[in-house]
Amino acid sequence: MPYVCADYSKYKFVNVCWNSENGIATVTLKRPPVNSLTAEFLRELSSLLLDLEKDETQGLIFTSEFDEKVFSAGLDFKELYRPSIDHAKEFMSLLHSFSFRLSCTAYPTVAVINGHAPAGGCIIPLCCEYRIGLNNFNIGLNELKFGILLPDWLSSLMIHTIGSRNAEQAILSGTLFSSEHALRIGLVDEIAPTKEVALEKATAFLNKAKIVNRSLRLDAKLHLRRPILQEFQKDIENELAKNVSLLMSDKVQQSLDAHIKILKEKRGN
Numbered sequence: 001m002p003y004v005c006a007d008y009s010k011y012k013f014v015n016v017c018w019n020s021e022n023g024i025a026t027v028t029l030k031r032p033p034v035n036s037l038t039a040e041f042l043r044e045l046s047s048l049l050l051d052l053e054k055d056e057t058q059g060l061i062f063t064s065e066f067d068e069k070v071f072s073a074g075l076d077f078k079e080l081y082r083p084s085i086d087h088a089k090e091f092m093s094l095l096h097s098f099s100f101r102l103s104c105t106a107y108p109t110v111a112v113i114n115g116h117a118p119a120g121g122c123i124i125p126l127c128c129e130y131r132i133g134l135n136n137f138n139i140g141l142n143e144l145k146f147g148i149l150l151p152d153w154l155s156s157l158m159i160h161t162i163g164s165r166n167a168e169q170a171i172l173s174g175t176l177f178s179s180e181h182a183l184r185i186g187l188v189d190e191i192a193p194t195k196e197v198a199l200e201k202a203t204a205f206l207n208k209a210k211i212v213n214r215s216l217r218l219d220a221k222l223h224l225r226r227p228i229l230q231e232f233q234k235d236i237e238n239e240l241a242k243n244v245s246l247l248m249s250d251k252v253q254q255s256l257d258a259h260i261k262i263l264k265e266k267r268g269n
């Protein structure tokens with residue numbers, strides 16, 4: 001059984017619960033109010049994956065502290081509104097490296113999606129090997145509605161998960177799917193009535209992975225995910241520059257401004 005060396009209490013935005021009997025780490029995202037992804041959060045998540053790797057984690061479950069509300073609201077609107085060019089570059093690079101790392105972990109990964117997961121909120125589930133949703137949430141890549149063209153690696157993750165035809169329709173229409181619809185197209189693998197049941201199902205998935213030799217399993221995973229990993233590694237500098245210039249464009253900045261206003265009005269701020 002793995003010996004836990006890392007100090008997981010140092011993390012601000014996640015709670016890590018180790019099961020010493022089966023080596024499964026349950027990582028609860030807890031960046032209030034909606035687990036939106038900032039540079040600091042992404043940096044922390046990347047470092048966490050390295051710690052879990054060193055500690056020979058047998059399996060990883062991601063879930064959210066904000067039960068029945070939100071898994072992750074995606075990229076942080078406020079941080080991406082009028083960022084400095086250096087910050088935009090750093091952000092895009094952190095998003096890319098975290099997503100790449102999560103897509104090719106040696107240990108199996110599951111997302112228990114216990115709330116909404118729009119746009120960038122769908123990235124963690126898509127990088128994971130298995131997705132279990134709860135009822136009454138929305139999930140999908142609706143970036144086109146913000147005027148954001150998806151990076152190739154993100155489209156590739158969607159294609160890998162739901163097939164090219166479904167991915168084309170989903171991405172081009174910018175649809176957020178209900179849990180039931182997400183299950184029908186394979187965007188989630190199962191639906192559970194409660195978080196507890198979802199966590200049991202996640203553990204069952206991870207236990208199945210254990211009967212396979214770890215290094216053989218990793219070879220197979222990397223082979224099966226090669227098309228995605230190639231997209232991550234393709235022309236990285238150019239791809240990042242493209243995403244940064246898109247983010248800084250007037251069109252995307254205006255769209256972010258509009259969304260921030262909508263959220264403010266919703267709260268009566």
Ligand SMILES: CCCC/C=C/CC(=O)SCCNC(=O)CCNC(=O)[C@H](O)C(C)(C)COP(=O)(O)OP(=O)(O)OC[C@H]1O[C@@H](n2cnc3c(N)ncnc32)[C@H](O)[C@@H]1OP(=O)(O)O
Binds near residue numbers: 072
């Ligand atoms: C190259 C890039 C590739 C990937 C690109 C991805 C683009 C994105 O990810 S853009 C972000 C897309 N996300 C969304 O459109 C979600 C927007 N939020 C919502 O729909 C709702 O907030 C929610 C369904 C997630 C939750 O609804 P709920 O009623 O529970 O809470 P609210 O009152 O709406 O919000 C609470 C609080 O959270 C703030 N907030 C919400 N979303 C974000 C966000 N994405 N970034 C930053 N902050 C967010 C919201 O403003 C409220 O804040 P205050 O309490 O300060 O008013």
